[in-house]
Amino acid sequence: MTAPSDTPPPQGRKVIQAYLKSLDSSPGVYRMLDAESRVLYVGKARNLRARVSSYARPTGHSARISRMIANTASMMFLTTKTETEALLLEQNLIKQLKPKFNVLLRDDKSFPNILVTADSDYPQIKKHRGAKKEKGSYYGPFASAGAVNRTLNQLQRVFLLRDCSNAMFDSRTRPCLQHQIKRCSAPCVGKISPEDYRQTVRDAERFLCGKSTEIQGRLAREMEEASAAMEFERAAALRDRIKALTQVQTAQGINPQGVKEADIIALHMESGQACVQVFFIRANQNWGNRDYYPRVGADVEEAEVLEAFIGQFYDTREPPRQLILSNEIENPDLMAEALSGKLGRKVDLLVPKRGEKAELVDGALRNARESLARKMAETATQTKLLQGLADAFDLPGPPQRIEVYDNSHIQGTNAVGAMIVAGPEGMMKNQYRKFNIRGDDLTPGDDFGMMKEVLHRRFKRLIKEDPDRSRGLWPDLLLIDGGAGQVSAVASIMAQHGVEDIPMVGVAKGIDRDAGKEEFHRVGKRVMALRHNDPVLYFVQRLRDEAHRFAIGTHRAKRAKGVSATPLDDVPGVGAARKRALLAHFGSAKAVGRANLSDLKAVEGVSDALAETIYGYFHERG
Structure with a gap:
């Protein structure tokens, strides 16, 4: 052998x-x-x-x-x-x-859209993110939720469209606050006819298609007619809408006349780092911008970076008719062919040298340059803080991945654990994790037991997913919200999994539970504190507060879901749509439980077999 x-x-x-x-x-x-x-x-x-x-x-x-x-x-x-x-x-x-030597786009979030629903005589206008399954007209993409919210506010001010859910709309008996502040025409209580409301919806959709001048002209004519007919109240309302529409157009900033649909993509590189700025132009309107920081090397050419960014950016997104670029890419014809095949119509890649398009690129390039300068300054500050953290807690070097843990509950109910992650580039939000505490043997409110469960599940998963620690998923430092008890509980879990080389620090509130008087607990070492004005102390406070914010938000979401839960959630075959249909038909889950078989079969979308399942679920339990 x-x-x-x-x-x-x-x-x-x-x-x-x-x-x-x-x-x-x-x-x-x-x-x-x-x-x-x-x-x-x-x-x-x-x-x-x-x-x-x-x-x-x-x-x-x-x-x-x-x-x-x-x-x-x-x-x-x-x-x-x-x-x-x-x-x-x-x-x-x-x-x-995610290969080591490739240019890599690290942010892959989806973009929000505006949805005008098509399931009612009085369509709803709302923000939408994700798969386009709901019936209606979609407008976008917008660069951020903030850009969508600003546009929705503008549309409500001008067109007075409702944004409430169907359930709330159906249950109203008097106008809500939105009507009183002139943001809604109150179709829920008949303040506007279906025909007039549909006209305002059509106007809003024309606006989203870039036809605001046409709308202003028609509103101006209607105002003159109303004034001539001495309908002064209607004329004043139309005047207010024209004024609001003008303000919207002024507030939008960049509104290119010669570019109807395009993404403006500008790249700036400096000191081995890159920033790509993307402006979304749709219907001759600026629908926001967003910056990206792809992973690059010191000797990568701009053409390679921009081509890699475009290929990865549109891998799961629909490209517009034009990409207006700051630089040439390596294979423009090939990229145009690939994007055209994805869109099903021609996509042009342009690198303008003069005119309005060149001015748009210059603006995007200026944004990219300023964004990268801010990012590099923040990174330099973060590097100093990580070194200060290493010095304060006797770490072998500046931590590249810090995991911070916190729990949230109300007397043990809806208990959740939360993990946030920070590193050289700040908060790594795509690495945040939440844990639904599910230990049946835990005493309600047992913070030590909850922390043990969270860390047990975390290390169990780490050992399975990255056993040789080659993927960068293992932390260099654990921060635990709590004192000696939490630290001891976590230390026992780490020992159980054979993890002995990861430093851990418990952050306790200290005297009078005042910020600035925190005490730090470590296994086998004396309790310590940092100077009141130490930047490292402020850094740790920010990390702890972020973990607390994430834990509280997760807990509230779980609690809200629990409040809206009904016995129908446990009936086999009853999903969200059928649950809505049953509640709309009977008024409550209790009424569904009391309903006879023939009444259940009369509900739209409920088959005879499902009706028997629902009937059996409620009556066999009794």
Whole structure:
């Protein structure tokens, strides 16, 4: 029997060169992996053999590519029919695998839209995020929830559309506050006819399509007619709407005349960092902007960064008709073809040199430059604070990942645990986690037991998902909201899982429970405190307060869900839509439980079989 060899597997150019024999000139995607099979890089190629042979050359590589080649122990290949397919597959794999040497877009949140519903004689206008399953007309995307809320407020002020839920609308017997402050025409109590309300909805939709001038002209004519007919109250109302519409147009800022639908994308790079600013132009209106900070290397070219950003940004989003860019990208024709195929109509990529579009790009570029400067200043401050934290608590180095834990409950009910995460770039909100406390053997209000359950589940999952600690999911420091008791409880859980090398600090309120008098508890060490004006103390307070905010918000959401819960939630086959139909038909869950079989069958959307299930659920329990 041959003894296993301790010789490490070969890496570098020779490994890459060995693959050339089995490759042809097909387009496709390649992956470069290290000795532990972690993906280092994902790339696409028009000709796989030619691209891979370029990595086998001894010279002509940037420092980043040279390091990548040196660490390559194996490769994987996927051929595609076209280079466009390869581009789409490449960006999809980059987002999934997050390779070390690729440009990576780290923020992948969806964008909100405005929805005008189509399930009522009096349509509702509201914010919508996620899959477009509800019937109605969607307008967007908007850059943020704030941009949507501002537009909704403007629409309500001008068009007086309702934003209340159908349940609230159906139950009103008198106008609500929105009507009194002139934000709603009160269709719930018949203050406006269905025909007139539908006209205002059409006007709002025209506004969202960029036809505000047409609306103003019609309102002006109607005001003149009302005034001539001596309907002065109606004329005054129309005058107020015209005035509000004018104010909305003035407040929107950037309203390009020659750009109906486009995303303005500008890139600024400095000191190995990048900021991409995206402005959303729809219906000749500015629907907000957002900045992104993709992960880049010091020697990456702007064309590569911008192409990678566009590919990943539109991987799960619908592109507009035009992308107006600050820089050329490596494969503009290929990217345009890929985006056009996704949209089902032509998408143009432009890099304007003069005119209105160039001015729009200059504005976006200025925003990108200023945003990156702020980000770099914040990062420098954060670096100092992390070093100060290491010095204060005798850590081996500045922590790259801090996890902060807190619990929230009311006398043990609706108990939740919360974990927030912070690092060199501030709060890492996509890493936050919530835990529904489900320990049946816990005494209500047992904070120690709750903290033990949360940390037990956290470490159990960490050991399963990242056993060798290679994925960066393990914390360098734990901050626990509490004193010696919580620290002891967590220490027992860490020992149970064999975790002995992660520092832990309990943050207790201290004397009189005043901010600034916090005491810090560590296993086997004396209680300590920091100077009242120490920046590290303020930093720890911010972390603790953020954990408390997240825990309280999670608890309130759970409590609110519990308040709205009904026995119908436990009936097999009754989802949200059928639950609404049953409550609308009978008025309450109690009435549903008392209903006979024939009445249940009469409810729209409830089949005979489901009616029997509901009837059996309530009557067999008795």
